[in-house]
Amino acid sequence: MEYTLKKSLGQHFLKDESVCHRIVASLKEDTFSRLVEVGPGGGALTKYLLEIPDIDFKAVELDDEKVTYLEHTYPSVKGKIIHQSILDVAIPFEEQFTVVGNFPYNISSQILFRILEWKKHVPVMIGMFQKEVAERVASASGSKEYGILSVLVQAFYEVEYLFDVPQSAFNPPPKVMSGVIKLKRRETVCDMKSERAFFVLVKAAFNQRRKMLRNPLKGMFTPETLQQEIFTKRAEQLSVADFAALTFLMK
Structure with missing residues (x-):
């Protein structure tokens, strides 16, 4: 069964298995019992996430065709897909959950704001972004990349830039480099008026x-x-x- 790539959804599918393994290894450094994958697409990461024992797994996917493809290719994912945009979906779990994804680049900032809305429920997020966005989120004050996203995310999460991902790791190759970052919720947050x-x-x-x-x-x-x-x-x-x-x- 084949699927088509939709430019309108910013789709670039991961095909490099070593990148998938590195993301899953980073994920396993923290314990979790619930996991939400955003934008599973062709299932490059999903097939490994479904193998993690003793977790409650859900995937959020907007594209009808990808939902059909995933359910056909990975039967164990049936009943675990939330067929909506991550920007519209209700919170997937009432309890604590980890988020992972090769995020659609055209809505990557909005996805980070979504994580901030859900921060009381999301202790860890590992995500792939356009390298420029990943660097912006991780950058320190005084640098030219430092901006709104850096401050708002770093107020509530410690940010670690994990590794670069080259264009050749995707089909079709995007025009830009990518980067994987990890957000880990801060134990204490600076006092603020609100x-x-x-x-x-x-x-x-x-x-x-x-x-x-x-x-x-x-x-x-x-x-x-x-x-x-x-x-x-x-x-x-x-x-x-x-x-x-x-x-x-x-x-």
Whole structure:
């Protein structure tokens, strides 16, 4: 049984078995009893995930044709596929679950925001992204890659860049390199006024990342507060802790 690749869904299917083995090995470094695979596609990873003993497994797949293909090729996956987009799906488990996937590149940022919505349930995520996105999530303050995604994800998760994946590992080969990262939920999170205040502040700060913070943030703080030295810095110079502390000074 064959399947077609759909550009509209950002489909690039993994064909390199060694990459699959490395992802599964990274996954097994932590214990888990529930696992959600996002975008199983042609089942390159799925066939190994189905072999992990004593876990409750679910896969989230939007594409009808891939659902049919997976159920035909890997009969044990029947009844375990949630036939929806990861962006629309209800939380797959009420208990703690790990997330893994070769994520569709066209919605990779939205998938990370989804993980943040589910962070109380997701202690670990291992995902493949476009290398540029993977580096952005893992980058430290002061670097040019450091941005909204870096701060918001790192506030709640420790991020580890695991390895690069070349274009040749996929069918069809994407135009860009890929990278696999691991998110591990932090035991303690910086104090902040509220998560909503933190998200709003970080997004506004990076909206004009070349300017001193007092420009993009002027509506959020009193004129007196904006005289503090921290507001002469640019967004990329602030750590996660700096942003969290600033939320308490917001109007």
